Structure formats: structure tokens, C-alpha cells
Amino acid sequence: MTGIHTLNQIIADAASAPSAHNTQPWSPRMIGDGVAVELRVSRRRTLPAADPTGRDTLLGLGAWLEAFSVSAASHGVAFDVELLPALADPEAIVQARSDEPVLRIQLHHDTVSSPGGDTKQHAESAFDPDSERRMLAARQTVRSGLEPARGLVLELSGSLPEWLRLVPVDADDLRHFSSLGTADTLREPAVARELAHWLRLHPSHPRYTVDGLNDKALGIPAFATRFASAFTRKRRLRDAAVGVAAPLGELWRRVLLEVPVSAADEDAPAEATAFVLVADTKLLDLGSGAEITRVLNSPLGLPPARVLEAGQALMRLWLRATARGAAFAPASEVIDSSLAQGELRYRLGLSRRDVPLFVTRVGVPRDAHPPRAPRR
Numbered sequence: 001m002t003g004i005h006t007l008n009q010i011i012a013d014a015a016s017a018p019s020a021h022n023t024q025p026w027s028p029r030m031i032g033d034g035v036a037v038e039l040r041v042s043r044r045r046t047l048p049a050a051d052p053t054g055r056d057t058l059l060g061l062g063a064w065l066e067a068f069s070v071s072a073a074s075h076g077v078a079f080d081v082e083l084l085p086a087l088a089d090p091e092a093i094v095q096a097r098s099d100e101p102v103l104r105i106q107l108h109h110d111t112v113s114s115p116g117g118d119t120k121q122h123a124e125s126a127f128d129p130d131s132e133r134r135m136l137a138a139r140q141t142v143r144s145g146l147e148p149a150r151g152l153v154l155e156l157s158g159s160l161p162e163w164l165r166l167v168p169v170d171a172d173d174l175r176h177f178s179s180l181g182t183a184d185t186l187r188e189p190a191v192a193r194e195l196a197h198w199l200r201l202h203p204s205h206p207r208y209t210v211d212g213l214n215d216k217a218l219g220i221p222a223f224a225t226r227f228a229s230a231f232t233r234k235r236r237l238r239d240a241a242v243g244v245a246a247p248l249g250e251l252w253r254r255v256l257l258e259v260p261v262s263a264a265d266e267d268a269p270a271e272a273t274a275f276v277l278v279a280d281t282k283l284l285d286l287g288s289g290a291e292i293t294r295v296l297n298s299p300l301g302l303p304p305a306r307v308l309e310a311g312q313a314l315m316r317l318w319l320r321a322t323a324r325g326a327a328f329a330p331a332s333e334v335i336d337s338s339l340a341q342g343e344l345r346y347r348l349g350l351s352r353r354d355v356p357l358f359v360t361r362v363g364v365p366r367d368a369h370p371p372r373a374p375r376r
């Protein structure tokens with residue numbers, strides 16, 4: 001049986017995974033003194049307004065599972081993962097209608113490799129498990145200040161399963177899509193309120209060192225946070241700010257819609273500094289005709305288990321980038337906003353069966369030690 005201490009360490013490492021708004025939605029529970037781990041989604045750690053389909057929640061859970069796997073490999077612990085029925089309904093999870101476990105990790109004590117050796121899950125990994133585990137702690141999210149990393153997007157592309165691909169995005173295009181996505185999502189008071197709820201702009205916030213997005217991680221200067229922090233802590237001020245954000249978002253969106261976007265062409269940037277992680281549903285076995293239609297018309301456009309898998313792949317990309325000294329600066333607003341996503345699809349020539357899952361800039365951070373986001 002895996003020692004409790006080792007398992008606790010693996011679970012602690014898994015918590016280093018990235019998550020939208022740093023909500024850390026995972027809630028692992030050890031079963032039978034280390035025989036298994038059940039993973040639930042914490043009811044108060046989802047984003048019903050910003051992530052109604054559960055895409056970001058599932059990507060975060062996938063990243064958690066990959067971090068678990070990396071740490072388990074370095075501790076010489078092998079395991080199997082069983083996906084549980086609750087995973088099939090991400091909307092129920094996000095809307096907190098269900099808190100059933102979504103997966104069960106069964107630990108093996110007979111097929112364990114030596115610590116630091118390959119486990120079943122990591123047999124194909126090109127990295128040695130101990131250095132990969134060090135990447136968990138070194139992985140970075142930044143919001144600005146990235147220098148291009150030559151050839152990195154191409155290099156990262158090589159590590160994906162066939163049905164996932166990285167589509168390079170031009171930096172100027174991304175700036176436009178990101179502004180449009182931000183303006184469009186700010187128009188939704190529930191989204192703006194949810195963001196404000198997860199902002200911790202001053203150390204006096206009771207959850208400053210626990211979760212959410214703090215001023216340091218966001219790179220907000222001190223003078224601005226002193227003014228803004230009251231808005232995130234006091235409900236009345238927060239509601240007033242949200243009320244102002246909506247018309248400003250609407251105005252900004254109208255201006256941005258005047259900017260013409262050209263259709264897909266051959267000038268994809270050779271030295272890309274940003275990419276979209278895209279799932280190609282044509283390459284997935286989605287079952288019979290009726291089943292394919294049901295999946296393609298579902299809000300996720302993919303079976304939830306595949307989004308979880310994409311989260312694992314995303315974490316592997318992030319760790320590989322880390323090994324190259326690079327960081328990610330994600331821009332999920334480009335996918336969250338149907339307007340921005342539509343323009344992105346048009347520009348990149350994505351087909352109806354392509355599902356964009358994650359958009360990020362990637363490069364080497366100018367600040368070698370950017371502040372780390374807190375963990376519970």
C-alpha cells in the first residue's frame with residue numbers, strides 16, 4: 001500500500017496545477033488509508049457565469065491529474081484512473097447540482113517501479129520523472145513581459161495526441177481578439193461579479209494567501225490596488241463597479257467590432273508567440289450518427305472525458321515549456337466570448353468540427369522570478 005505520507009505529498013504536488021481564476025476546483029479524498037483517491041469538484045470553486053460549460057473546470061482537473069501523475073511517477077507509485085458517471089455532466093458540476101466524485105484513482109502496490117523510474121502512465125515520457133516533478137514547482141503563468149522563444153510552439157506540437165493540435169496565432173490578431181473577448185465578457189454583470197469575487201487586491205483580503213488572483217500575480221501596481229481593493233471586498237462598491245463595467249464593455253465592444261478581420265490565409269506566423277489548443281473531432285471516435293450529432297451540439301462540443309484528457313495534455317505542454325525556461329500567458333476570454341471566438345475561428349480557418357479549448361501566449365518571462373499564485 002502506498003504510504004500515507006507519500007500519497008499526501010503526491011496530492012500536495014497535484015495542487016500546483018493551474019486553474020481558471022486560481023479557483024483550485026479539485027477536492028481529493030483518500031480512501032482506505034491510501035488504497036485509492038476519489039476526486040470531487042468543490043461546489044464553491046466553480047465559475048457558473050464565466051465557465052457555464054465546465055470547459056475550464058475540466059481542463060483544470062486534467063491538469064491536476066497530470067500533476068498527480070508526474071509526482072506519482074517520481075515517487076515510484078503506479079495507478080489506474082476510473083472515470084465516474086458524474087464526469088459526464090459538467091454543467092451539473094459547475095452549477096453545483098452534483099458533488100459526486102468524478103474520478104477514482106486506484107493505487108497499485110504490486111506494479112510499482114523504483115522511485116524516479118517509469119510508471120505505466122509515464123512510460124512514453126521523454127523526461128526523467130524527478131526533473132519533471134521539479135518542473136511542477138517551476139511552472140509559471142504570467143500576464144505580460146514575454147520574450148519570444150524560438151521554435152517553441154513547433155516543438156510543443158510534437159507532444160500531443162493526434163486529435164489535438166496547436167494552431168499558431170499572430171500576436172497582433174491575439175491582442176485584438178483578447179480585447180474583444182474582454183469587452184464582450186465584461187458586459188455580463190454575472191461574469192464581472194464572479195471575477196471580482198476571485199480578486200484579492202490587497203494583503204488584508206482574508207483569502208489573499210489561499211486562492212484567487214492577487215495583485216502580485218496580476219502585476220497590478222500598488223497605487224492602483226490600494227484604490228481598487230475596497231471594490232472587491234465591499235459588496236455595495238463591487239455592485240457599483242460591475243454596474244459601470246457593463247456599459248463600458250458594451251461601448252468598447254462596439255468600437256472593436258469596427259476593426260475588420262481578414263480571413264484565414266497562408267501567412268501563419270513562423271515564429272509564433274501564441275497558439276490555440278484545438279481538438280479535431282473528426283479524428284475522434286464519437287460513436288454512431290445520432291451520438292456524433294448529440295456531442296457536436298453539446299455546449300462543450302466534445303465528450304467531457306476528452307476535455308479532461310486535453311487538460312492533461314495542456315499540463316504536459318506547460319511543463320515542457322517550463323523545461324525550456326518559458327511561461328504561458330493565457331487569454332481564455334478569446335474562447336469564452338462567442339464573438340471573439342467567431343473572429344478567431346474565421347481568422348484561423350477552423351472548421352465546425354474543430355473545438356478551440358485554450359488560447360495562450362508563450363515565451364520566456366523577462367522577470368525570472370514572477371510572483372507565484374497562492375495555494376490552499
Ligand SMILES: Cc1cc2nc3c(=O)[nH]c(=O)nc-3n(C[C@H](O)[C@H](O)[C@H](O)COP(=O)(O)O)c2cc1C
Nearest residue numbers: 018019020021022056059060141330331332333373
Ligand atoms: C483552463 C484555464 C484557463 C485559464 N485562463 C486564464 C486567463 O484567461 N487569463 C489568465 O491570466 N490566466 C488564466 N489561467 C491561468 C490561471 O489564472 C493560473 O493557472 C492560476 O492563477 C494559478 O497560477 P499558476 O498557474 O501560476 O499556478 C488559466 C488556467 C487554466 C487552467
